[in-house]
Amino acid sequence: MAEIVLKNVRKDFGDFTAVQASSFKVEDGEFFMLLGPSGCGKTTTLRMIAGLELPTSGEIYIGGEEVGQKPASQRDIAFVFQMFALYPHMNVRKNISYPLVSQGMPKAQVNEKVAEAARILGIEKLLDRPVGGLSGGDRQRVALGRAIVRDPKCFLMDEPLGALDAEFREHMAEELRALHDRMGATTIYVTHDQLEAMQMGDKIVVMNHGVVEQFGTPQDIYDKPATMFVADFIGSPSMNFLKFHGKLDAAATSVELHHQKLPVPALREPFEGDMVYGVRPEHITLSDKAKYRGEIVATEYLGTTQIVTLQTHNGDVKARVASDQKAQVGETIGLAFNGKTVTLFDNQTGRALRSVLNEGVLSHG
């Protein structure tokens, strides 16, 4: 197993830049998520690590060795494709043994390794079946078998659960994570599903338009977003953005929205201009005592909680509150914000302003 480092990796397809100067580091044994909307460059990044695309510039290190311009066959990595890409003209056993055969491994040893991989994945009974008739989950297991059978330096997975039914995804996600914990293999996993990324990843890279927006643990990414894009992309419903204009000192602890003072974590930089007050729905409480007011326009019942949509002077706000709290559409109510969790953004650039909350994350993000 190995650590993977990307330094200023860039990929152009003709005039189109798919990935712009991306840098991040995947520690040995980490389960690492590449997250972003479709077309953000995450798959291209993964394919460059695999050697299926060669970077236009920049360096890629796998286990300390620079492999940027090496072909895939010389990188000793395993790749799980979204459509699994099991060789249709071979049975399960041949599919799993195929990477070992290319290494010229003796037959007895190949059989032993295939049997072991099949045992880990619980597919011993499928070994002599053609791959055509397998269910989605079994195909997925065979694809994983082909990946783990050769002890590669790392696993690269391109939306491996994307082709599965919703109910089965959950199960496979757990199985994948358990497999990773057992083998301790460095894994890079591409997904556009933020829940999947939060649920499975040790670390997440969020990409957008070919740019790395943020890189960190799921908690940091969720609680301390570095940009408005990240804040919006992660979380459901996403972070509320209240737009306002103002001038703040370097150590300000509150901001003024529509003549009301709202708390923020102590700032670490001064700012003047259009700003956004970013607060997650679960950090808003509804109470008559609060002075910042909004009118309830909709409620969504979700079992233990409900999502209340309110109209305020600074835009629509969604609050996640206990479902037993009364919320009548048309009613005007006060909104209290948990100031410690708030992130302020520069509305022009979308960048988060540095504060006590996020300074550790942003300085090396």
Add this chain to the structure above:
Amino acid sequence: MSGYSVTEPSSTQKWVAGVLVIGYALITLMPLLWILATGFKSSADSIAYPPKVTFQPTLEGYVNLFTTQTRQTPEYLDAHPPQTWYEEIVHDKGMVIAGPSRFGERFMNSVIIGFGSTFLSVFLGTLAAYAFSRYRIPLKDDLLFFILSTRMMPPIAVAIPIFLMFRNLGLSDTHTGMILLYTAVNLSLSVWLLKGFIDEIPREYEEAALIDGYTRFQAFTKVVLPQAATGIAATAIFCLIFAWNEYAFAVLLTSGTAQTAPPFIPTIIGNGGQDWPAVAAGATLFLLPVMVFTILLRKHLLRGITFGAVRK
């Protein structure tokens, strides 16, 4: 109202369709059956009017096809009794076998040229189609159009330039020349057909093979080729049918050593009267290889004709 299915045809519809298909099949098969039957008729039966549907079968036509014969005096015939069944057939007509005819050679020429050019068309076509399908090639669309454009006129339109070219290059009446010519004609069809098939094979399979430690060429031979087998088989049938049946260039460019069966068979007509059973025998034998080849690959052929009609 009774329940009925929108997509499933009713039993009446199936019955009508069945009658139509069988009727059509009989109409198209009739000439073939007639050729087959004529091959086993005697000369007299073959030109009898009204035509004979039942007759005494004889192998006379086939014997005439494969041999050359001369008339002999009754004394000579009595002194040399027939040794084999085919000598006997000839003997009864007052003739003896002078030697083998050229049909065997011409037939072998057809086999060599037909299968040789088919192999070459499919081999080169597969490589070209793979490259067009997978690589970023400058002016790819123009090149593909250029390849297709060679099909836009009947090949015979360039017969005279090719005749002159072959004469200067010493390719006239050679196997090599004919194989090259048929390959050139078939290649555009082969590249286009195969590109369609290879386009349908997801790239992930090759990428998986690259990741599994194989070179690009190994990925091509071990993963792409087995999956393109259907397309290759269908393309091979189309190429063979063209090369096998081609008549115009064969008449123009071959006369001796490399003459194929299509221009040879009509010459049988001229050899001592109109020997229709021998012509029919030649036509029957000529039909066989393509028929066998097509039957062997018929599953692929069907998929080949309809490919791309329904997206999976």
